[in-house]
Every structure is written in C-alpha cells, then in structure tokens.
Amino acid sequence: MHLSIVHFEYSIGVDPRAWRFLPEAARPAELRSRSPKLLPPPPPNRPPTFAHLTFLPSAKGSMSFFGFDTNLPRDRQGGPAASRGFFENPDPFAEVARASALEDDDAIDFEDTYDGLGDQLDDDQDAFNDDTFGGGGGGTDTGPVGKDFDFFGKTATVADAIGEEQIRYSLQHPQAAPAAGQSAQPAAAPAATATTKRSGYEKYSDPGFIPDLQAKSSVWGISQKKPEPIPTQAQARKMMSLEEVEAQMRNQGYQSSPVPQSISQHMAEPSYMRHHQDITLPDGFPTIPPEVLRAQLERGGPPPGMPHPPPGMPELHAGPPPGIQGMPPHLMMQGNLPPQNLPQGPRHAGPPPNQRPQQIPPPTTRGPNGGLPVITDPQQLVHLTEEQRNAYLVEDAKRAKRNHKIFLLSRGNGLMTPQDKNFITRIQLQQLVAAAGNVADSDPEAVLAEDFYYQVYSQIRGAPRQHPHQPLGHFAQTYLLQTGNRVGGHGNRRAFQSADNHMQRMQQQVQRAVEAAKAKPKNKQLIIEGSLGKISFSNAKAPKPMLNIKRPDSSEGPRPKKLQSDLSLSDRKSILTNIERVYSALMSMEDMERTMPPPPEEGDAEAIQEHMEWRQKVHALNQKLWHSLKVMEPIVPNSTTPHPFIAFLSYPKGKKAIPRIFRHIDQEQRVTILTMIVVHLDSLDVVRLAQPVPGEAQFSVAMREAIDLFSLAVMPSLLGYVNEAPFNIIIGLLGLVIAQTHVQTVARTKVGLGILTMLLSRAEIVKEAGQASERDWQQWVEKFNVLFDTLEPALADIFPGSINSGDDMYVWQFLAAVGIGASPEQQQRLVIAVKDRVMETVAYSKTLPAEMSSQRLGNVNLFMRAIGLDVELLG
Amino acid sequence: MLFFSFFKTLTNQTVTIELKNDIRIRGILKSVDQYLNIKLDDIEVLDLDKYPHLSSVKNMFIRGSVVRYVILPRSEVDVGLLEDATRREAANQAGKAR
Numbered sequence: 001m002h003l004s005i006v007h008f009e010y011s012i013g014v015d016p017r018a019w020r021f022l023p024e025a026a027r028p029a030e031l032r033s034r035s036p037k038l039l040p041p042p043p044p045n046r047p048p049t050f051a052h053l054t055f056l057p058s059a060k061g062s063m064s065f066f067g068f069d070t071n072l073p074r075d076r077q078g079g080p081a082a083s084r085g086f087f088e089n090p091d092p093f094a095e096v097a098r099a100s101a102l103e104d105d106d107a108i109d110f111e112d113t114y115d116g117l118g119d120q121l122d123d124d125q126d127a128f129n130d131d132t133f134g135g136g137g138g139g140t141d142t143g144p145v146g147k148d149f150d151f152f153g154k155t156a157t158v159a160d161a162i163g164e165e166q167i168r169y170s171l172q173h174p175q176a177a178p179a180a181g182q183s184a185q186p187a188a189a190p191a192a193t194a195t196t197k198r199s200g201y202e203k204y205s206d207p208g209f210i211p212d213l214q215a216k217s218s219v220w221g222i223s224q225k226k227p228e229p230i231p232t233q234a235q236a237r238k239m240m241s242l243e244e245v246e247a248q249m250r251n252q253g254y255q256s257s258p259v260p261q262s263i264s265q266h267m268a269e270p271s272y273m274r275h276h277q278d279i280t281l282p283d284g285f286p287t288i289p290p291e292v293l294r295a296q297l298e299r300g301g302p303p304p305g306m307p308h309p310p311p312g313m314p315e316l317h318a319g320p321p322p323g324i325q326g327m328p329p330h331l332m333m334q335g336n337l338p339p340q341n342l343p344q345g346p347r348h349a350g351p352p353p354n355q356r357p358q359q360i361p362p363p364t365t366r367g368p369n370g371g372l373p374v375i376t377d378p379q380q381l382v383h384l385t386e387e388q389r390n391a392y393l394v395e396d397a398k399r400a401k402r403n404h405k406i407f408l409l410s411r412g413n414g415l416m417t418p419q420d421k422n423f424i425t426r427i428q429l430q431q432l433v434a435a436a437g438n439v440a441d442s443d444p445e446a447v448l449a450e451d452f453y454y455q456v457y458s459q460i461r462g463a464p465r466q467h468p469h470q471p472l473g474h475f476a477q478t479y480l481l482q483t484g485n486r487v488g489g490h491g492n493r494r495a496f497q498s499a500d501n502h503m504q505r506m507q508q509q510v511q512r513a514v515e516a517a518k519a520k521p522k523n524k525q526l527i528i529e530g531s532l533g534k535i536s537f538s539n540a541k542a543p544k545p546m547l548n549i550k551r552p553d554s555s556e557g558p559r560p561k562k563l564q565s566d567l568s569l570s571d572r573k574s575i576l577t578n579i580e581r582v583y584s585a586l587m588s589m590e591d592m593e594r595t596m597p598p599p600p601e602e603g604d605a606e607a608i609q610e611h612m613e614w615r616q617k618v619h620a621l622n623q624k625l626w627h628s629l630k631v632m633e634p635i636v637p638n639s640t641t642p643h644p645f646i647a648f649l650s651y652p653k654g655k656k657a658i659p660r661i662f663r664h665i666d667q668e669q670r671v672t673i674l675t676m677i678v679v680h681l682d683s684l685d686v687v688r689l690a691q692p693v694p695g696e697a698q699f700s701v702a703m704r705e706a707i708d709l710f711s712l713a714v715m716p717s718l719l720g721y722v723n724e725a726p727f728n729i730i731i732g733l734l735g736l737v738i739a740q741t742h743v744q745t746v747a748r749t750k751v752g753l754g755i756l757t758m759l760l761s762r763a764e765i766v767k768e769a770g771q772a773s774e775r776d777w778q779q780w781v782e783k784f785n786v787l788f789d790t791l792e793p794a795l796a797d798i799f800p801g802s803i804n805s806g807d808d809m810y811v812w813q814f815l816a817a818v819g820i821g822a823s824p825e826q827q828q829r830l831v832i833a834v835k836d837r838v839m840e841t842v843a844y845s846k847t848l849p850a851e852m853s854s855q856r857l858g859n860v861n862l863f864m865r866a867i868g869l870d871v872e873l874l875g
Numbered sequence: 876m877l878f879f880s881f882f883k884t885l886t887n888q889t890v891t892i893e894l895k896n897d898i899r900i901r902g903i904l905k906s907v908d909q910y911l912n913i914k915l916d917d918i919e920v921l922d923l924d925k926y927p928h929l930s931s932v933k934n935m936f937i938r939g940s941v942v943r944y945v946i947l948p949r950s951e952v953d954v955g956l957l958e959d960a961t962r963r964e965a966a967n968q969a970g971k972a973r
Contacts, residue, residue: 451880455880460956584962
C-alpha cells in the first residue's frame with residue numbers, strides 16, 4: 001500500500017512516465033529522496049504506519065487530492081490483489097489507467113482496453129512458468145519477491161526457450177499472426193510497458209557483457225537469402241549522418257505532418273528499420289516490404305517495442321515532459337535490447353517469424369557443425385528432425401560456451417603493445433643470458449671465476465650439483481622445458497613438435513644474444529656529439545660506474561711510497577699486503593692443483609713435458625708464496641718490531657692461512673716455519689699478550705678468539721709436522737725454547753704450554769719406540785733438566801685463573817708430559833709443586849655434578865697416572 | 876656477481892631483511908636474482924603492530940634496491956670461502972678494469 005502512495009507522489013510533480021523506464025538508481029535524487037526507501041521500511045504484510053495512513057484511500061474511488069484521483073487503478077479494478085506492492089506485481093494495465101487518470105478523471109474501463117487475449121490463455125500449460133520467470137517468480141504467491149526483482153535477468157536466463165517458443169508459435173499460426181497483430185495492438189502496448197520498466201542498461205552492470213556487435217551480412221547487402229533486395233532507402237537510412245537524419249526529419253515533417261509526434265517517431269525509424277534488416281527472411285514466408293512498414297509508420301503506427309498509447313488518448317503525446325523529448329523511451333531501450341523482450345512477433349505488423357533469439361549465431365558462422373546441416377537461420381531449425389535440432393542446439397551451446405571462454409581469456413587482449421612484448425622478451429632473454437652466464441663459452445674456469453662462492457659452497461655443502469658447469473645447463477634446461485610444457489599442455493595438436501621448436505628457437509636465440517653481446521665492442525660510454533653529458537651503459541655484471549677515474553696506463557705508475565714500504569716490513573699495511581700476497585699465491589697454487597695433468601706415462605714425451613712445465617709453475621708459485629711469507633727475513637735480536645712472519649701470525653687471517661700453506665710446502669719449509677715460531681714463542685701475540693693478569697679471570701674476547709684460532713688453525717699443522725719430525729729436531733727446538741725465549745712466560749700461556757707439551761710428548765714417543773740413540777737421549781735429558789729447573793718455581797702459576805674456571809686440561813696434559821719424562825726425584829718435586837692444586841681440584845670436584853666432577857678428576861688423573869698415582873688414592 | 880653467488884647459497888634458509896623504510900621481514904629465501912631482488916616465503920613481519928597492512932601477506936617479492944640489510948644465519952656462511960671469493964672477485968675486477 002505504501003508503494004502505491006509513493007506513486008501518487010510522483011504524480012504530483014513529474015509525469016511518472018518519465019521515470020518508469022528507469023531503475024530506481026537512475027531517477028533524480030529529489031525523486032529518490034521521496035521514495036519510501038528512505039523511510040523506515042514498514043514490515044511486509046502489516047498495516048502501514050501513520051505517514052502512509054494519511055493518504056490511504058478510505059474507500060474505493062472516494063478520495064481525491066488536489067483534484068487528482070488518488071485511487072489507484074487496481075483499486076478501481078477492485079482486485080483483492082491490491083494489497084501487493086507495485087513492483088511485486090507489475091500490472092501493465094495499471095500504468096495505462098493511471099496515465100489516463102492524470103489527464104482525465106475518467107477511469108478507463110478495463111474492458112475497453114482488454115482485448116480478450118487472456119481468455120485464450122491455456123492455464124494448463126503454465127507448468128514451466130517457474131522455469132521461464134525464475135523460481136516461483138512467475139507465481140503470485142509462491143514466494144517473496146523483492147522490490148529488486150531482476151525481471152530482465154530472470155527472463156534472459158530462459159531466453160532460449162522463449163525464442164524457441166516464438167518460432168514454434170509462428171509456425172503454428174503463420175496466417176493468423178498479422179491479423180492478430182493488428183487487433184492486438186492496443187493490448188500489446190501496455191504489455192510493452194510492463195517489459196520496459198528497465199533502462200536497457202542492465203546488461204552493462206554485468207561485467208562480462210559485451211554489446212552484440214556481430215556484423216550482419218544482410219547489412220552489407222550481400223545476404224543471398226533474401227528474396228527481395230534490401231530497399232536502398234532503408235540502407236541509406238542506416239548510413240545517414242546526423243545532419244542527414246535531421247534534414248530528412250525536417251522534410252518529412254513538412255511533407256507528411258498529420259502526426260504531431262513525428263520527431264520521436266522518425267528518431268525511432270532507423271532503429272526500427274534496422275530491426276527488420278537484421279532478420280534473414282526464409283523463403284516461403286510472407287514478407288512485407290519496408291515501404292509498407294514505412295507507410296504504416298507514417299500513419300502513426302508505432303514501431304514495435306514502443307509503448308503505445310491506447311486509442312482514444314492521443315493527447316498523451318501532446319506534451320511530453322521536456323527532458324524526455326530527445327530521448328523517447330523506446331530509444332533508450334532499443335539497441336541493447338534482445339529481440340525476445342519485444343512484444344511477441346504475431347502481435348505487430350511485421351513479418352511474423354522475425355524475432356530471432358539472440359543466441360543463435362549469425363549466418364557467418366557456418367561450417368563446423370560436422371554432419372549437421374548448416375543452420376543459417378533459426379527458421380531452418382523447424383525443418384529439422386528432433387534429433388538434428390537437439391544436436392544443433394547442443395552444438396550451439398558448446399559454441400556459446402567456447403565463445404564465452406575465449407572472451408574471458410581475451411580480456412587482457414591488447415593490453416600490451418608489440419613494443420611492450422618485445423621489451424619483456426628482451427628482459428627475459430637478458431636474464432637468461434646473465435643467469436646462464438657463459439653457456440656459450442662453456443668454460444668451467446670462467447664460470448668458477450664468476451660464481452666462485454656458489455660453486456665451491458655447493459660442492460662443500462653437498463649440494464646436488466656436482467660439477468661447476470651443471471647448474472647453468474640445468475637452469476637453461478629448466479627454463480626451456482618449462483616453456484615447452486606450457487605449450488605442450490595447451491593443446492594436443494602439434495604439441496610436442498611445437499615444444500621442441502620452441503626450445504630450439506629459444507636456445508638459438510640465447511646463443512645469438514650471447515654472441516651479439518660478445519661481438520659488441522666494450523664501449524662503456526657513449527658521448528653524443530655536441531652533448532655535454534655521457535651515457536654510461538651498464539648491465540648486471542658491470543654496473544654503471546658512478547665515478548669515472550682514469551687509471552694510470554701501467555701498473556708501474558707513480559708510487560712514490562713504494563720504497564718506504566719496503567723498508568718497514570712490519571707496519572700494519574705491509575703486513576696486510578703480505579698476507580694478501582700469500583693468499584693470492586695460495587689460490588693460484590690451489591688452482592694449479594686442480595689443473596694438474598695426469599701423471600705421465602713412460603715414453604710419452606709430450607705428457608712428460610707438460611708435467612714438467614706444470615711442476616715448474618708450481619715451484620715458481622711455491623717460491624712466491626715462500627717469499628711472501630717472509631719467514632727467511634733475518635732475525636733482528638732485541639728489535640722492537642716483531643719479525644714479519646710473527647706479525648703475519650698475529651692477524652687472524654694469517655693464522656688461518658697456516659694450514660693451507662702447510663699443504664703446499666715441503667718438509668724443510670715446514671721445519672723452518674716451526675723453528676721460526678718456536679724461536680719467537682714468547683713474542684707471539686697469543687703468548688705475549690695472553691699472560692694471565694691477577695684479578696682478571698678471563699682475557700678479552702679478541703684474545704680468547706685469537707688463542708682459540710691459533711689452537712685450531714696453527715697447532716694442528718705444527719703437531720702434524722712434529723709427530724713425524726726426527727728426534728734431533730725436537731732436541732734442537734727444545735734447546736731453542738730454553739735459549740731464546742723466556743720459558744716462564746711461555747709456560748703461563750695455553751699456546752706456549754701446548755708447544756712444550758708437543759715437544760715433550762714427541763720425545764717420549766721416540767723414546768718408547770726405541771728410535772732415540774743414546775747420545776741423542778743424553779742430549780734430550782740435559783735439555784729437559786734445564787727446562788724442569790727453569791719451570792719448577794713457576795709451576796704453581798701455570799694454571800689459568802681460579803680453580804672453578806674449569807679450562808685447565810692442557811695444564812694437566814703438560815704436567816703429565818713432564819711427569820712421564822721426569823726422573824723419580826723430579827716427579828717428587830713436581831708433585832710437591834702442584835700438590836695444592838690437585839687437592840683443591842679434588843675437593844672442588846666433589847661439589848660439582850657427577851659429570852663435571854668426573855671430568856675434572858679425569859684431567860687430574862692425566863697427570864697422576866703419568867707419575868704412577870691416582871686420584872682415588874687421595875680418598 | 877659475488878653477492879649474487881653468495882645469496883644463491885642462502886636459498887631455503889631463513890633470513891631477515893630490513894628494508895630502507897625500516898620494515899623488517901623474516902622469511903625463507905626462495906630465490907634471488909642478479910639485481911638481488913629477493914623472493915621470500917612464509918614471511919613474518921617484525922614489529923607487525925606498526926605495519927598491520929602486512930599481516931596477511933604470506934610471501935613477497937622485494938626489489939633489490941630497497942633492501943638495507945639482509946641478516947643471515949651465521950652457520951650458513953663459509954667465512955673462509957667467502958674471503959677467498961672476495962679476493963677472486965677483487966682480482967677479477969682489477970683485471971677487468973685494466
């Protein structure tokens with residue numbers, strides 16, 4: 001009820017016909033603001049609230065407002081269905097009646113406008129109404145239908161069926177149609193208003209919609225199906241420009257102006273003609289020449305689809321609302337309007353079978369039906385057997401589906417220009433080239449140079465790739481295979497062949513790109529003539545240089561400080577330079593190792609020659625390395641600057657180099673290094689700077705790291721040599737320690753004790769093995785006694801920090817080494833010297849958890865057992 | 876190519892990337908390219924309170940030029956090897972420059 005009142009409100013201000021074709025949202029705001037949507041929506045099926053009650057007609061036809069008849073047509077018609085909302089039951093007759101009520105208080109009698117067609121309806125056959133109009137929507141009370149019921153959308157879903165029905169109907173009543181059309185016109189017009197309560201733009205709200213732009217062959221006058229040629233007038237009309245249309249309209253207005261509303265009609269005319277041109281008329285069906293149609297138009301007959309006023313109301317057109325004049329409703333809706341939404345064929349004057357369902361493709365799509373006859377026109381469908389028709393329709397549905405798919409896929413079509421695509425391809429190629437690196441030169445050395453870390457890391461960490469060249473091929477292959485798969489998976493025809501081609505083409509392209517890149521002169525800059533700036537080229541491997549510094553032509557450029565740096569061998573810079581030289585030599589030697597030729601066979605002069613050359617190169621590198629190490633620099637006694645080699649060892653990377661160096665030098669060089677270290681034992685950073693400071697439990701982090709690094713990197717190398725060294729060298733080394741170094745200082749450090757332990761234990765092993773000659777042994781004992789006497793006073797101080805620091809194993813090891821080699825008398829003195837520490841440790845270990853306790857006691861036992869005792873004896 | 880070579884060895888490791896706009900993202904390094912663009916998977920944004928718009932992001936592609944730091948798992952770096960690789964790179968560069 002409230003909805004009815006709203007329509008009354010429209011009636012006051014604006015001609016409701018102006019807006020009835022527009023959806024709610026398209027109406028002007030002031031109209032919408034008065035729409036009940038902004039009012040609190042009254043609950044359905046309940047009496048309206050006060051605002052509405054005011055205007056409620058109290059009795060049928062008894063209330064008027066400002067002289068208007070406020071009774072609604074359906075009230076007048078007296079149906080109990082009047083309680084339904086306007087939108088819920090679009091009553092075409094109500095529109096007609098209401099429109100007339102604006103002008104005239106006289107209500108149109110329903111019987112006047114009703115042609116009795118409804119009586120012909122067969123109520124038994126509405127079983128498919130739901131299918132046609134959407135679930136329950138067709139019924140009056142089968143379910144709630146909202147105000148936003150999408151009538152058009154629902155209808156469109158069954159457009160096929162409607163189209164078929166039209167065809168069927170027209171076949172059944174081929175003769176009766178034109179006559180019925182004439183007589184049905186008054187009713188047809190109201191029916192049209194019912195279907196045109198839309199803007200015609202609904203389809204545009206569907207994102208997938210594209211207007212039907214199919215080219216009709218008939219438009220171009222080549223339609224061979226037509227028995228009659230298309231009237232040239234109609235064709236000309238089709239192609240007319242706006243000016244021409246206007247001129248013609250003016251002329252026609254003068255020539256035949258009995259009809260006052262000619263403008264809107266002539267505006268409609270071209271479109272009307274077009275509708276008829278779209279139709280491919282089959283043979284044997286009555287055809288009305290366009291001249292007849294035109295004549296009918298000029299008589300005032302409405303074009304199909306145009307809301308037609310009922311007879312007896314010509315004044316309706318006399319004053320159309322100003323805003324609408326240029327855009328009659330039927331124009332607004334035509335164009336995008338599918339034909340099946342127009343009034344049904346038989347009802348108007350056109351040839352009956354001319355409503356083509358939109359889904360049937362234009363005649364141009366012929367051919368792919370296989371065994372089916374070529375369908376160029378829906379009319380042909382009816383001549384087919386049921387099977388053929390079904391097959392055709394299935395085919396058609398498939399095609400529609402495919403077209404839709406193609407459409408979905410083609411949404412991005414045209415988004416990229418060919419230049420864009422080229423650009424992308426170039427980037428991809430460039431990446432391929434860069435990532436594949438030097439596929440073309442296929443030189444593992446070059447690959448290793450470019451990608452050293454990754455290649456070696458992969459080998460070290462057991463990555464799947466085994467040899468350096470593999471990842472590149474692997475990469476390219478992956479890429480190309482991927483491309484091939486994509487192509488191959490797309491369609492089954494020519495899949496493999498095209499995939500192969502694709503791979504080949506890609507490979508060739510890469511090859512060419514690499515060659516071109518090589519051939520290109522390595523110009524890093526482009527200076528355009530007359531310009532001030534330069535353009536620098538760059539790529540991923542050689543980024544654009546921010547600074548352009550001219551290097552001296554020769555590496556022997558002006559280096560004034562060179563002499564000076566040679567003089568001071570132990571300043572930081574020269575030390576670091578030395579270290580780098582060592583590393584450079586080392587890396588060269590490691591490279592040489594990789595390229596070592598296979599051991600030559602007897603008689604193969606060439607291989608022997610090759611091997612000799614290789615050996616010479618290795619020797620040269622060895623000399624370079626040895627020279628860089630500066631081991632042979634003269635020892636300057638009492639010098640303030642440390643020996644270059646000792647300085648070398650004071651840097652972490654120097655320490656780290658030792659194991660690598662030891663792999664590439666011979667025994668003589670190794671003993672030289674060991675000697676050098678032993679001679680300078682107390683000036684090593686890990687000895688000199690690692691003296692325990694009373695009160696400080698630990699060294700600095702850097703010092704601890706240095707000690708750990710020395711223990712991990714240097715000591716094993718030295719130990720490796722010492723374990724094989726002849727006894728006399730051990731004796732000599734011990735003598736050097738005693739003679740050249742401050743033994744007590746050395747003994748207070750982990751590294752110093754470690755080296756002493758190394759020497760002592762080696763001597764013990766030699767003695768046990770019986771390899772030592774009596775004279776050598778005597779010499780050793782002499783030295784040992786000196787060492788013992790020197791160390792004895794400091795024995796209590798060689799333990800690091802407090803007792804609970806824990807890290808004293810190396811001390812017990814040293815004591816054990818001393819204890820084994822010591823005489824019984826020395827052993828006694830040893831026990832006395834370290835007795836306190838032993839007792840403390842045993843007592844302390846009792847307070848510790850079992851695991852740590854046994855570890856500590858085990859350390860002590862190292863020493864105790866060496867002198868024939870055991871911590872167990874201590875209770 | 877040293878950094879590229881280096882980062883390649885870190886694929887499938889968890890790294891933390893700090894961008895030049897201070898956003899820090901932890902995730903699994905899926906791949907890296909010659910421009911040091913980075914693909915991260917299973918990401919987790921540190922200081923998510925500040926960047927709630929990233930809370931639903933699961934993986935990302937980071938343009939190399941916006942990266943400030945890449946924080947690496949120490950155990951995955953072979954320092955000695957990296958030092959040598961650096962020396963080689965320097966030698967290569969010096970060789971190219973001449």
